Amino acid sequence: MNAQFLNELTELLGKENVKTTQAQLLAYSYDATANFQALPDVVVSPRHTEDVVAIVKLCDRYEMPIVPRGSGTNLAAGTCPTQGGLVMLFNHMNQILELDADNLTLTVQPGVITQTIHEYVESKGLFYPPDPSSMKISTIGGNVNENSGGLRGLKYGVTKDYVLGLTVVLPSGEVLTCGGKLAKDVAGYDLKAMLVGSEGTLGIITEIVLKLIPKPVAQKTAIAHFDSLDAAAETVSQIIAAKIIPATLEFLDNGTIQAVEEFMHLGLPLDLQAFLLMEQDGEEAQVERDVAQMIEIAKENGAIFTAVAESEAEAMKLKTGRRVALSALARKRPTTILEDATVPRSELATMVRAIEQIARDYRVQISTFGHAGDGNLHPTCLTDVRDAEEMERVEQAFEAIFDASLKLGGTLTGEHGVGEMKSPYLAWRLGEEGMFVMRAIKQSIDPKNIMNPNKIFAKSQKLRVVIHHGE
Amino acid sequence: MNAQFLNELTELLGKENVKTTQAQLLAYSYDATANFQALPDVVVSPRHTEDVVAIVKLCDRYEMPIVPRGSGTNLAAGTCPTQGGLVMLFNHMNQILELDADNLTLTVQPGVITQTIHEYVESKGLFYPPDPSSMKISTIGGNVNENSGGLRGLKYGVTKDYVLGLTVVLPSGEVLTCGGKLAKDVAGYDLKAMLVGSEGTLGIITEIVLKLIPKPVAQKTAIAHFDSLDAAAETVSQIIAAKIIPATLEFLDNGTIQAVEEFMHLGLPLDLQAFLLMEQDGEEAQVERDVAQMIEIAKENGAIFTAVAESEAEAMKLKTGRRVALSALARKRPTTILEDATVPRSELATMVRAIEQIARDYRVQISTFGHAGDGNLHPTCLTDVRDAEEMERVEQAFEAIFDASLKLGGTLTGEHGVGEMKSPYLAWRLGEEGMFVMRAIKQSIDPKNIMNPNKIFAKSQKLRVVIHHGE
Structure with missing residues (x-):
């Protein structure tokens, strides 16, 4: 840890907003994803967008990785600081700023708990549909970064369908605002849509305008x-x-x-x-x-x-x-790995059966639940990270599940995100063309790769072995 | 016009799909936007994605601009070939490929007329909500490129809310497929959302998977x-x-x-x-x-x-x-210019009054209608392009309208797009940060700037003069 960097950071934010003890760093070394852990160099709590700008500029100067983190409920190691660096918390930026009843919008800071939003707007007869299972502890900033889904996705859509506006601090430290309290806006590329679900790899979201709808009676x-x-x-x-x-x-x-x-x-x-x-x-x-x-x-x-x-x-x-x-499920074995393969709704039974067969083939324990209407399944593997031999079979089983999902016209992840865990497999889904376009965007916006490095873009890609499992 | 280029093109597509006579070029020299006209060098009709790939590779080699064009109903000069080059038509790629009733999706080629989609899916008890006013003649490809809205936008959203998957030929000639028959997909950046409304500046859309919903009873x-x-x-x-x-x-x-x-x-x-x-x-x-x-x-x-x-x-x-x-309105004067300023719904009356005041200030005739629930207004100027002095006042009036809209938290365009007409003003809305991100994306995907050049990205930007009109 560069002492000069730390001094500048402390001067900027005050000692109380800069955590560096081993115990503090340990607390932010992992998220809800099994088998990923790495110590950050420092953990900070900005108080407003201006703090975020200053931190980002500092990190740009020192080429320090930045990992934005809500409540750490991520299931794809998206908030695990696997390259060290600075973890940014939003505990001070947790205010509901405005309910605009005329325009049916809610303006919030990223640190607001998702359920707090539900309770607040429902008390006014309004409705914010996205309901990820983690909503009691997850933050809206995390939801936006991951484009979180939930049980109501089939009828009401997911987080991106309710984000009207964003304020984002770019890797350069410039502040970009896009969208607003507008039902329609086609002035330029839909940057907002690209930023939702970008997992902190393109910038730091510091304010969000959400769309609300009337609460169903x-x-x-x-x-x-x-x-x-x-x-x-x-x-x-x-x-x-x-x-x-x-x-x-x-x-x-x-x-x-x-x-x-x-x-x-x-x-x-x-x-x-x-x-x-x-x-x-x-x-x-x-x-x-x-x-x-x-x-x-x-x-x-x-x-x-x-x-x-x-x-x-x-x-x-x-x-x-x-x-x-x-x-x-989680209480049955020491380690739970929750997956997120998603297929066209019509392929639900085929996919569940493929998962059962894969579990048998690789002698691993997988049970499946999920959003049937969406084709979004959560095959859940019960295992033990301490058993290296079993973990190898678990990994192979998940590769087979990804492969089966793609063969059925599906995707690697319906709502959990790519993070670091699935990044080696992303090219299976997007092809080299998709990876090229994404990499072009990432490199042009974040040339020093300081924004949540290793996430979405893998250090090394897995080769896709087309698997013929017993069908 | 390079003879070698033309030969290769004709060999590729057959003479019947390559138009070069003056009369033919004239027919594609303008769209529905007043005061924009420019002759293309050649007009072609590909028969399938492979043709599009070959054409794009050829244009890449010769650095020939490509302007994709549906029915030319664009109102922002988005399909006017202002830099010459090749106009690409989709008259052969006009098939409905598949209705998937299990997954509630419709797969179409870009040349299908929007109303044909409405009639087809409604006959099956299903519903495709986006209903731009031009839907009787507009193509779905044009709607996707422009992210078209319509009268049902407030309740049902716009075109982007119904695009699940795209096949796109990139400027390199590579074919990118993104999305699919999936209710949820968070594998990587939402490239699909970025491509919808990108006005042909990033690639050529050759296939579209649309989301359908049950038809209201x-x-x-x-x-x-x-x-x-x-x-x-x-x-x-x-x-x-x-x-x-x-x-x-x-x-x-x-x-x-x-x-x-x-x-x-x-x-x-x-x-x-x-x-x-x-x-x-x-x-x-x-x-x-x-x-x-x-x-x-x-x-x-x-x-x-x-x-x-x-x-x-x-x-x-x-x-x-x-x-x-x-x-x-259009029958009253020789030239009709339909604008598209959009404000938060709560600012509707303020905006209409601002438009009235601006019309008086600049002594121009502007009437307004539009989507009240969306705050998406269509101030319509009745004028005469042959009167240079009046046209100057018209342009000033529209600048004042853009300025008023932005001051009210609005945008330059709710559903018509930026095209070439509004490109000089786009930075007013997006700021230098927004323009930087968009330009970075454009340059990294289309380094030779062959995809619909001059559109969205202006040859020269207008300075924003903050106008204090009589309120």
Whole structure:
């Protein structure tokens, strides 16, 4: 650590906003991703955009990597400082700045907790739909950097669909504002859209204008149990074919159901092959009709049990299985690796079966749950990072999963991001042309590569071995 | 025109797909933008992506500008070949390739007419919302390149919200595919979002995957007349504040109303200050309730006349005024210049009044209509390009309109694009930082600047003179 750099930083921010002790550095050496850890050189807390500008200019001068970090819930090592450098926190920049009811916008700083936004706008009869599972602790800045999804993605879209404006400190220290309280804007390239989901590799987001919509007046929750995966997948297809776009359409496979039952004793049959959680919101009459029709479709496809919640308490109960899925799985082995392969919705059953086969082929334990309506699955591997031999098989299994997803017209990541974990595989998805365009953009905006280095752009790429697994 | 280039082109495409006569070149020397005309060197019609690749490689070799062109309805000179070169048509690439009902996607070639898409998907009970006014003749490729809006933008968003995947021939001749039939994808930067609305400056789009939604089951149309602009604007604000997001919320000012009445004799009072067209779609009950509430809000704000259509024929009649607005204005003077300033919705009345004042200050004739719910106004100047003195005042008036829009937190263009016409003003909106990032992207992807040169990136920038007009 350059002493001169540290002095300048401390002078700028005050001692209380510059952390350098071993314990402090350790606390920001990892995020929610298994098997990635690296100490930063320093951890800082800017108080406003001007602080960020000054820090970025300093880092530019010293060619110091900058890793912006919300609450560190990232699942692809996107906030792990794998090249050291400066971790930037947004604990001081956590204010809701303005609710504009005329324009239905909310202006926030990046450090606001996602759930705080939900609660605040819903108290005004408004609605911010993106609901990543981590929303109780994740920050909106992290959500924007990762273009986070959530359970309501199918009907309402993801974070990028609700970002109207951004203030961004570029690697040069210049401040770029793009978008605003505008329903439409085609003045130049959509830089805002490019920045959302860029994982901190192009600049530091310091202010966000979000789009709000009216809060739906009614909501209803239902579940269906199936003794066959195909029946559940066919139910999903037929719901969409019936022109219903549910607010939530979530799926648990048998492994996840077993883990949930062991954990929560909900009375789920241990041989249940699939569990669907279905929710609709909107107008009262439409909600009633859609939920009734979804239940009917489930029954026609051989659902062995269905239930519709008649109260908020009942709804919470029905949602328990999906809500605790990850925790239930995570308690079974020392290490949990949550993946994010996404396929066209029509390929859901094929993909789940491919994952099952891959788990058998590589003798690893993988259970799958996720957003059935989106085709966004979360194959979750239960393993132990201390077992090097098993970890090698886990890695091979995930490569096979990526390969299977791409063969079905899917992608490596639906909502978690590339981070460092998936960067070696990104060219599999984007091709050399896509990588060329992305690298051209990155190099022209961040020529010194100080913005979250190693993320998205890999140190070394994996060769794609086309895998013929037992189908 | 290089003979060798022309020979290679003809060999590649066949004589019938290479136009070079003066009459043919003249036909593609202009688009729907007044006062811009320039002859291309050659006009070609590729038959498939491979043809486009070969043409682009040839143009790269000869450093020949390429101007992709749909139906030439562009209103910002975006498809005018102001630097000569090759105009590329998509008349052979006009097929609907696939409707995927399971994934609710439509795959199309760029030359498909927008309205053909509407009719095709609606016949299957599905819906493609973007409805630019030019949709009867515009192509989807043009819509994607311009990120076109339309009357349904407030509720349903614009073209970019419905583009899931793109195949693009890069200036190098490499083929980039991005996105796909996926509800979610965060593998790398959102290149697709950057390409939508890039006006042909980054590559040639040769295939598009569109997102569809279920067709709303019911729709209702209503109108309200106001003797004050403020009353109409307040009605718009209160409709949104009442948590109604109408499918359409359109506005005509007094000048437009007069022109419409002279043209169509609908019985509109000539002193009417504002006309609102309001539509809702969705569930029957919700549509009824929303329309009734919008009418009530209009009346509370002093509407002097309201009407609700009870049939499709009545709805068409109520919509006439808005539908013919541009034609009604255009017949009054030899030249019509349609502008596209967009402000936050709450600034609607302020902006309309600023436009009125500017028209008086510069002694030019400007009437305004547009998408009230979006804050997307179309100040329309009736003038005569042959009168150089008047044209100078027109240009000054538009500069003052851009300035007023930016002061209100608005933008230069909500849905028409920058093209060549607005390129000298773009830095007013984006600042030097925004221009730097855009130029960095453009230069790194298209180093020889062959892709639609002069568009978005100006030959010379206008200085912004902050104007203090009489408020």
